[in-house]
Amino acid sequence: MTRTGAFTPKAQVMGADDRRRAIVRLAHEILERNGGASDLVLVGLHTRGVPLAHRIAAIINDAEGHKPPVGTLDITFYRDDLRTRDPRSIGPTEIPVDITGSVVVLVDDVMYTGRSTRSALDAVMDFGRPRAIQLAVLVDRGHRELPVRADFVGKNIPTAHSEVIRVRVKEIDGEDLVEIGEGEPE
Secondary structure (H helix, E strand, O other), X not given: OOOOOOOEXXXXXXXXXXXXXXXXXXXXXXXXXXXXXXXXXXXXXXXXXXXXXHHHHHHHHHHHOOOOOEXXXXXXXXXXOOOOOOOOOOOOOEOOOOOOOOEEXXXXXXXXXXXXXXXHHHHHHOOOXXXXXXXXXXXXXXXXXXXXXXXXXXXXXXXXXXXXXXXXXXXXXXXXXXXXXXOOOO
């Protein structure tokens, strides 16, 4: 579904401190579930999943003394709605290691219908056969159209279909916050 109009915020649902705590919790949950960081490869989905993946990797490094490799993934050409969405710039896809036999943790900012996750699963399989693929999202807003769910969730924020969650990250937007509103998220 293509939305039109500029984003109009209704409320801030996560500030910088909320975000920091959620990301720390995500990192520790990833470590706990996987028994450490030795087999992990984090892959951030463009655009805002990339800085989130780097933040999670830094926290894992602080906790374990081992920083997992971090890759980037652009899912544009794997999307099933490519022809119905507004064109966007393509980001680089870089997976710095062979993922065969590893645990790949896909990192995204918002989970909504599950279609981006499905696209990411298809894309990551072009790089090898991981032992497992897990999903970490900062925000899960519900409304699945596909039978997928995140393994690690920073915050569940139920929304109406007409609402939009906008995640802003300091590395790209100059600030860390999550807002709910209407219109375009970016």
